[in-house]
Amino acid sequence: MKIIGIACSGLERSVSLKMIQAFLKGAAEAGCETELFVINQDLLGCTGCKGCKNKDSFCVRQDVLTQYFAKLPEADAVILGFGIYMGYPQGEAWTFMNRHYCLHKGFVGGACKIAPGKKLYCMVAQGAPDNPEYQAHCDALLKPFDGWGFDRQPVLVASGATAQEKIQEAYELGQKVCG
Numbered sequence: 001m002k003i004i005g006i007a008c009s010g011l012e013r014s015v016s017l018k019m020i021q022a023f024l025k026g027a028a029e030a031g032c033e034t035e036l037f038v039i040n041q042d043l044l045g046c047t048g049c050k051g052c053k054n055k056d057s058f059c060v061r062q063d064v065l066t067q068y069f070a071k072l073p074e075a076d077a078v079i080l081g082f083g084i085y086m087g088y089p090q091g092e093a094w095t096f097m098n099r100h101y102c103l104h105k106g107f108v109g110g111a112c113k114i115a116p117g118k119k120l121y122c123m124v125a126q127g128a129p130d131n132p133e134y135q136a137h138c139d140a141l142l143k144p145f146d147g148w149g150f151d152r153q154p155v156l157v158a159s160g161a162t163a164q165e166k167i168q169e170a171y172e173l174g175q176k177v178c179g
């Protein structure tokens with residue numbers, strides 16, 4: 001199996017990054033091929049240029065996601081990690097989601113350019129204990145991935161106090177997914 005990690009935070013102390021790294025470590029040890037993209041430094045937004053609609057290409061913007069979209073068709077799973085800022089997934093996560101607009105042939109609702117069934121795992125870090133409002137906001141972010149054929153898996157949430165435990169859980173999940 002091939003697994004791609006997408007980290008919205010590149011901070012050394014980032015809990016969501018550590019969760020993704022732990023997942024990928026577990027997955028690699030169990031025999032999966034893994035790759036991590038840390039997207040916060042070099043991420044461009046969708047401009048609605050429709051370059052992806054004029055030809056059968058993915059997004060025409062050249063940035064950290066160019067390699068991601070090149071590898072996505074062969075991937076079996078994507079692990080997305082982000083922090084909660086002001087009660088919502090941080091901005092990079094929304095930009096990452098928006099850029100998948102390029103996966104529709106034609107416009108929203110059009111057929112998808114990638115095969116369905118890729119698993120989408122999500123690693124969320126926040127300061128506060130788990131909160132139904134944050135969960136609803138994460139769900140709003142992740143729902144569009146259903147339309148691109150992703151198979152959403154339960155979201156793993158680390159609050160300040162549970163970070164170590166959740167990093168370990170992410171490691172074990174990676175092992176299990178590839179075991």
Ligand SMILES: Cc1cc2nc3c(=O)[nH]c(=O)nc-3n(C[C@H](O)[C@H](O)[C@H](O)COP(=O)(O)O)c2cc1C
Pocket residue numbers: 009011013014015016017082083084085086087088125126127128129
């Ligand atoms: C600008 C900003 C806003 C934040 N807002 C919230 C918030 O509304 N609720 C919360 O629980 N934590 C909030 N936090 C704390 C982060 O969610 C927490 O530090 C988390 O670990 C960040 O993810 P990371 O460690 O992967 O970078 C905020 C942090 C920052 C920097």
